[in-house]
Amino acid sequence: MAQKVKILYAEDDETLAFLTRDSLLQQQYDVDHYADGKACLKAFKSGTYDICVFDIMLPGLDGFALATEIRKLNKHIPIIFLSAKTLKEDRIKGLRLGADDYLVKPFSMEELALKIEIFLNRSQKKEIFQQKLYKVGGYDFEVENYTLKNDKEEIKLTQKEAKLLKFFLDNKNKVLKREEMLTALWGQDDYFLGRSMDVFVSRLRKIFSKDDQVRFENVHGIGFRFVDKSESEL
Numbered sequence: 001m002a003q004k005v006k007i008l009y010a011e012d013d014e015t016l017a018f019l020t021r022d023s024l025l026q027q028q029y030d031v032d033h034y035a036d037g038k039a040c041l042k043a044f045k046s047g048t049y050d051i052c053v054f055d056i057m058l059p060g061l062d063g064f065a066l067a068t069e070i071r072k073l074n075k076h077i078p079i080i081f082l083s084a085k086t087l088k089e090d091r092i093k094g095l096r097l098g099a100d101d102y103l104v105k106p107f108s109m110e111e112l113a114l115k116i117e118i119f120l121n122r123s124q125k126k127e128i129f130q131q132k133l134y135k136v137g138g139y140d141f142e143v144e145n146y147t148l149k150n151d152k153e154e155i156k157l158t159q160k161e162a163k164l165l166k167f168f169l170d171n172k173n174k175v176l177k178r179e180e181m182l183t184a185l186w187g188q189d190d191y192f193l194g195r196s197m198d199v200f201v202s203r204l205r206k207i208f209s210k211d212d213q214v215r216f217e218n219v220h221g222i223g224f225r226f227v228d229k230s231e232s233e234l
Contacts, residue, residue: 004030005120008049010040010066011082012058016105020053023109029116037061041069049077051120053112056083056090064097071098076146076159078119082107091192095199098158102192118187122163134169136228137211141165148207155207160185164200168216168226178223 007024011017012035021031032047034040038060044052052070056063067079081094081102094102101115134141139148139155146162148155157165163185168176178194186193201216201224208214215227 004028005050006030006032006048007116008040008044008047008052009033010037010053010058010063011035011055013055020109020112023113024116027113035059037063037066041066044070045073051116052077052079053116054079054081056081056085056094064093067094067097067099071158075156078122078159080112080115080119082112088195091195092199095196100160101196122159134166136165136169137208137214139211141169160200161203164197165204168204168224169228172226172228175219175225176223181223 007029009017009021009024009031011020011033014035017033017035021033024031032043032049034043035058037058040054040058041061052067054063054066058066061069063081063083067081070077070079075098079099081099082105083090083094083102084105091102100119103112103115134143136148139150141148143162143166146157146159148157167181167185178197182188182190182193182197186197205216208216213229217225217227219225
């Protein structure tokens with residue numbers, strides 16, 4: 001019998017937590033729920049999880065701080081924020097901390113289930129990357145390990161950054177439509193997912209900002225073009 005997917009869930013609203021956990025259990029997920037951020041972090045350190053679903057306003061340790069600590073321990077596990085905070089700045093902050101998505105309350109259980117399914121399908125547990133080593137400017141890119149290396153440094157990417165960089169490398173020098181990228185990497189073309197993608201493109205630009213062999217070009221009204229003058233693949 002296949003092992004159940006295990007979800008780490010943090011929510012201090014007792015009613016919402018009960019409804020959400022019950023819905024996920026009915027979909028055959030294994031759910032560990034905590035109402036306190038510190039207790040949730042302790043559970044993460046001692047357990048093994050496939051995905052994290054966090055409220056932001058938590059006692060002990062808020063969701064942003066919780067995600068920051070978890071990213072120090074695991075760069076790749078998918079993290080979804082659930083929050084009543086609707087400001088653009090809060091969404092951007094969550095994504096910059098390494099979250100994969102941000103759902104605003106009230107959300108539908110169907111939407112949350114879909115998001116979980118999408119990210120699980122792309123996680124290390126469900127997806128096997130082809131074992132390739134790419135040359136990107138002055139770096140070697142180990143796709144499977146989400147790592148950029150050269151003689152001076154080693155940079156660990158998040159799973160989403162690695163997938164986005166690999167997509168660019170597989171479509172080098174092509175004009176890529178935003179909707180094409182969103183559908184390929186996020187599963188759907190959506191305004192807020194588009195903003196999320198922009199954050200990850202900005203991260204990659206920052207990493208390669210001093211490398212004149214690599215450019216992430218905006219193509220106005222269409223999307224992006226990735227230009228890399230180095231060798232494509234080792």
